Each structure stands twice: as structure tokens, then as C-alpha cells.
Amino acid sequence: MPKPRVLATRALFPEARKILDAACDVEYIATAERPSRADVLRRVKDKEALICLLTDKVNDELLRNAPKLRIVSNVAVGFDNIDVPACTKRGVVATNTPGVLDETTADFAWTLMMAVARRIGEGEALARSGKWTGWDLDQLVGADVWDKTLGVVGFGRIGRAMARRASGFQMKVLYTDAQRVAEDVEQALHAEFRDFDSLLAESDYVSVHVPLTPETQGMFSSPKFFRMKPTAFFINTSRGAVVDEAGLVAALEAGKIAGAGLDVYENEPFILPGLKRPNVVLAPHIASASLETRTKMACIAAENVTALFRGQRPPNMLNPEVLNGK
Numbered sequence: 348m349p350k351p352r353v354l355a356t357r358a359l360f361p362e363a364r365k366i367l368d369a370a371c372d373v374e375y376i377a378t379a380e381r382p383s384r385a386d387v388l389r390r391v392k393d394k395e396a397l398i399c400l401l402t403d404k405v406n407d408e409l410l411r412n413a414p415k416l417r418i419v420s421n422v423a424v425g426f427d428n429i430d431v432p433a434c435t436k437r438g439v440v441a442t443n444t445p446g447v448l449d450e451t452t453a454d455f456a457w458t459l460m461m462a463v464a465r466r467i468g469e470g471e472a473l474a475r476s477g478k479w480t481g482w483d484l485d486q487l488v489g490a491d492v493w494d495k496t497l498g499v500v501g502f503g504r505i506g507r508a509m510a511r512r513a514s515g516f517q518m519k520v521l522y523t524d525a526q527r528v529a530e531d532v533e534q535a536l537h538a539e540f541r542d543f544d545s546l547l548a549e550s551d552y553v554s555v556h557v558p559l560t561p562e563t564q565g566m567f568s569s570p571k572f573f574r575m576k577p578t579a580f581f582i583n584t585s586r587g588a589v590v591d592e593a594g595l596v597a598a599l600e601a602g603k604i605a606g607a608g609l610d611v612y613e614n615e616p617f618i619l620p621g622l623k624r625p626n627v628v629l630a631p632h633i634a635s636a637s638l639e640t641r642t643k644m645a646c647i648a649a650e651n652v653t654a655l656f657r658g659q660r661p662p663n664m665l666n667p668e669v670l671n672g673k
Contacts, residue, residue, distance in 0.1 A: 351656045352415075354391050355398040356382055357422075363645035370653045371396070388412050396652045398422065405429040410437050418655045420648040424448055425586060427559045431665050441665040442651040444644045446504065448635040453508035455634040456554050456584045459608025463580050463628045464552075465489040490551075490578065490605065493517055498550030500543070501557035501585065502528055509554055510536040521546050525562075547574040552582060559586035569594030575604050584634040587612035596621035610634045 350372040358377040359367075367373045374390060376382045381402060382390075391397055391413045398420045399405060405419050410433055418440040421429060426443045434441045462468060466489045473479050473487070493516045499506045502524040510520045520538040522528075523546045533540065543566075547553060553575065557563045567590040572581070581604055583590060592613045598604050599621070606626035612618050615632060622629065635641060651661040660670055 351395045351417075351652075352393060353396040353398065353652060354387075354394040356387060356400060356403050357398075359398070359422075359645045359649070360642045362642055363649040366646060366649040366653060367398075370656060391416070396420065396655070398648050398652060399428070401425060401428050403428060405434070405441075407433045410434065410439060418442065418652055418661065420651045420661075422644050422648045425558060426665060427586065427588075429665070435666040435669055438669055440655060440661060440669050442648070442661045442663045443665060444647040444651075445663060447643045447647060448640050449504040449508050451637050451640040452505050452556075452584055452634040453512060455610065455630075455636075456505075456509060456556075456582055456608075457512055459584065459610065459628055459630065460552055460554065460580065460582050461492060463582070463606045463608040463626070464492050466625075468628050469625050490580070492552070495519075495551035496521060496549055498522070498541070498546040498553045499538070500524075500546065500553060500555045502538070503556060505584075506554075506556040507532070507536060509556065510538050521550060543571075544574055547571060548576070550579060551576065552580050554582040555585045555589060557585050557589055559588050563589045565589070565591050567591060567595065569597050572598035573601075573603050577603055578605050580605050581607040582609075583607070584610045587615055592619045592622065599624060599626065 350370065353367060353371045353373045355373055355375045358375050387403060388409060391409065393415060394413060395415050396418045397416060401423045405428060407430060410416065416439050419429060419434060421443045424443055424445045426441065429441050431441050466487045470487050496519045497513045499509050499520065499522040502522040506522060510522065513520050514537060520536065521541045522538050523541055523543045527540045541549065569591065572594055590613060595607065596619060599607065608628040609622065610630040611632055618629065647663065651663055654661045
């Protein structure tokens, strides 16, 4: 019996390839450059499964072009690149990789927070420039993190991982979310609930951990930034489009906030020129980019695919109704 035909839009890691190759006939796009849309559409025509990344748009155009497709497996926890209703309409299972990147992403949010507070980017540039003249009393003085107030916007797995780390820095933790968490969770994490505006006004560091939805798109607009302390820092490792970047630039230019640490952008890979300033630390969407975590993500994506073809329900379905009754 022929193996299911699968297209992976990247080469993936060896551990994930081992899982896939044992059960499927896989075509990997292993080019150094990101494959073009036309190339993906051409290759997916006869495939029963697609393993894709956030940069691969899975919309009605692609689904029409792949009539044999049974599953789309995203190597990411976020899935704003996938039109899930369109997949459901065509009976295509959509999956993601939740849970595996929580701690790594929280680590990186803390990395950005520490880097912008202590002016690491400016310091490294000076150290590499050959112009450093030695220690001085007021050279690149920054802000402390310990004993400050951390405001967490979105208190899911990653937001709670942020709160756990904050205890080691003796920080007060505030959080806001669409729903308040249970009292025992608040007590365990020493976290206090605030409405959005109050959190912005009280926090020294605001770290964002919400998914991109119609409700969260553009939630950080100019008026929101202007509610923050002029000494506060803004950290985003969630999705770029939750921020109106023009509003963020306006707040930075007006001195309404002290700085920002960003891993994601409103129109990736384009970065608004106004964000390229000394008090902003910029990273190229690498919050989950540890070898261990990215390998686990790829393996979960592979296991989602192979489960379906073994006649099982993939463990991370975004549209379980497709297989209801099967």
C-alpha cells in the first residue's frame, strides 16, 4: 500500500524527519531561501498532508489547489497563518504545536526585558566599536528589574511562566486577561488581577502574551502606550499585529515610555524604521528558537500527521469537528 504523500515546506530537524519518513512519502523543500508561493502551490497539488510554518499562508487558494489534502500541520503554537474555517469547510484537519515552547518563550521575553532595561544592545555596540574608553560612573546606566512591577497581558501558559520567573526577582506581578484565573492560581503565582488600563498605569514592565485574534489585533494603540509610566518598558513576544507600531513609535519619540524589547512585528519581516532606536532591542522572531524546543515543535507537527494516517485523532487539532463521529 503506498505511503501518504506529504509536503514539508522546510527541511525540518532529523528527529522529525525520522518520524515522518517511517510512515510517509515526504517531499522536503530544502532550499536556502524561503520557497515562493508559486512553488508551494505547485508542490502541494497531489499531497495528502502539508507541514508548514507561520510564513506559509494556508487559505482558500491553497486548499482549492490541493484537493487531496487531509491535514495541515503548523510548526508553531500560533496559527493566524491558517484559515481554520476554510480548512473545516473542506474537511481538512488543522493542527498546531501547543505547550512545548512556553518556557523557552518566557525565557526569551525575560532576555528582552533584561536587555532593554540594562541597555545591553547599546553596550555591546560600544564594546565592539573600539571606542570604549573604560568604566565611568554614569556610563549606560539603565533600570533595575528586581523589586519592580511586572504587568503580564495574557495569563495563559506563557504568561504564567513569566510570573513564576518574576518571583526570583522579588517583583510584584499584575496580570490581565479576558477572564480572571482561579484564586488558587493567583495565590500560587503571587499575581494580582487588574483591568487593562490599570495594569498599564501601574507596571514598570509590560509583557504581552496574547494570541492574535480580531479582539487583540491592534490592542496596543497610541492611547494605551500613553497610559504607561514614562519609566516603563514594553516587551512583545506574542504577535506583532497586536501592536499599532506607529503608536509605539509615537510614544517612544515623545518619551512616554522608556523603551521596548520586540521579537515580533506588525508587518514581518519589515521593521518600521522608527523602531530602530537605541532604547529598543530588536530580535528577528526567535523567542522559541532553542534547538531543543524547535526540534520538539517539528516532532509534534510530524506526530500530528502520522497519527491521522494511522487512523487516530491528531493530538493537537484546531478543528476537531472535522473528525467528529469518525
